[in-house]
Amino acid sequence: MKEKKDSTFRAHKKLDVWKEAIVLAADIYKVTDDFPKSELYGITSQMRRAAVSVGSNIAEGAARSGKKEFTQFLNVAGGSLSELDTQLEISFKLGYVSNDKRKTLDTKIGNVAQMLAGLIKWAKKSRE
Template sequence: MPSYRDLRVWQEAMNLAEACYRGTRIFPKEELYGMIAQIRRASASIPANIAEGYGRRTRGEYIQFLYIAQGSLKELETHLLLAIRVELASSQTINPILRSCESVGKLLLALIRALENK
């Protein structure tokens, strides 16, 4: 594989981050430095850690960054669920993003397992 940009998991993680940026545009402006920032930061961290891990020297380092990406994914899911609970956004807005989180999580897990079994 010539680049991390060719990885389906990275592409899907980028789509997820984009959806989070777009989805948080409807949040109240007073959340700009609160929930909006948290969701955007966590979502951007996922593809960034996949890319950073890909650029590391060893498979072990790569796997470690994939686990960090997985942690950011769980953080993102928590923020999204909280956004629904405190009524910053509707479940109709957030649920498609949560489904994308699930998809990215499965792809991350598959890549981690493939690398660990090499």
């Protein structure tokens, strides 16, 4: 199959925010490995799905042809990031995550959120 020269396929791999979201998702998988087995279908699953959703929505948005659609998917990614932030706090309150690990992940979540906000701002401005 001949590849298009101007294709948006895999364009997401050039985005720093996508790269950071992937690292964050991997970190969440590692942290949740230590959660109680009784949480496998509870908060463990929720956190993993939210973390994976961030990078996945960035990728899906980057593959779309218009900035408006791209922005919509970035907003969904931001929503998933907020879910993850909440779930991390709950996990800390339940004693599943140490304070040090929570701070580290909180910083990473904040960095991804800041990068997402910047990309959303750029996408909105470039639509005008």
